[in-house]
Amino acid sequence: MIIRRIPSLDNRIRVTQHLSTGGEKAYTKSHQALKQDKDDLKDMLSELNSLIGMYKVKKLVSEIRDYITIQQQRKSMGLIAQPLVLHMIFKGNPGTGKTTVARILGKAFTSMGLLSKGHLIEVERADLVGEYIGHTALKTRELIRKSRGGILFIDEAYSLARGGEKDFGKEAIDALVKAMEDYKDDLVLILAGYRWEMEVFLSSNPGLRSRFPIHLEFPDYRIEELVEIAQLMTKKREYTLTPGAKDKVREILYDNADRGELSMGNARYVRNLIEKAIRKQAVRLARRTQVTRELLMALERQDIMEAMEK
DSSP states (O other), X not given: OOOOOOOOOTTEEEEEEEOTTSSEEEEEEEHHHHHHHHHXXXXXXXXXXXXXXXXXXHHHHHHHHHHHHHHHHHHHTTOOOOOOOOOEEEEEOTTSSHHHHHHHHHHHHHHTTSOSSOOEEEEOHHHHOOSSTTHXXXXXXXXXXXXXXXXXXXXXXXXXXXXXXXXXXHHHHHHHHHHHHHTTTSOEEEEEEOHHHHHHHHHTOHHHHTTOOEEEEEOOOOHHHHXXXXXXXXXXXXXXXXXXXXXXXXXXXXXXXXXXXXXXXXXXXXXXXXXXXXXXXXXHHHTOSOOOHHHHHEEOHHHHHHHTOO
């Protein structure tokens, strides 16, 4: 291992980053920049902890943070420090928070020094698979280039294998597998989709499964969790659910579940309901000659009811 010495500078320290070649790249960060990283990580962890449920995700991030701390201590004492491979599989129904978690992880990993940028590139089959031989590799490599330093998130990833051996989706998979190894130090690949379809997809390609050390399940939200999500969404928009409005949200969710229309815990359904209720509240208040701060913030039972109208 070759270590290049960096001249001592006031208010600057040396930081090292492992490269896929097995060597190290030396660069510097100011104490102010490191403090900002710590503050950013604190904010990201706070945002993650504010999410309803997500217990396994929260546990994973905590484990990664502790792992980094211990590896840094091992390195300072001359022991081997193993780099992390963070490619992941997300399994769950739509509306269970997979994209939201991926975005937070990108920012958190940057603050931890695991990624250089932390941005999220979200794609699906159509963004990767081309129309003729060679086109797919070009499209996929370009998206990989844009994703380096952050997270490449592929939704409904199982669709890449649906066309069989002659389908161009296999070409995309091959390009992704190569990138996972070439850029593992500054790229995280997340494949996401329905649990059953992802299991079938990974079973059809055993070599692919072994390249993803982290598998996360995103269970459906329970109804009371969806009610909590509704409250959180209104709070972030500086609105409040009155007791009557909150009861109506809960009633709607239970009614839908009884009719089999809420077969999956879907936060998107709640978000759409709240956003429509906000519009209904605006229509209601626009007819008044005077409004108070409290009226502007309160979503009433009536607003929720009207939001349900076709």
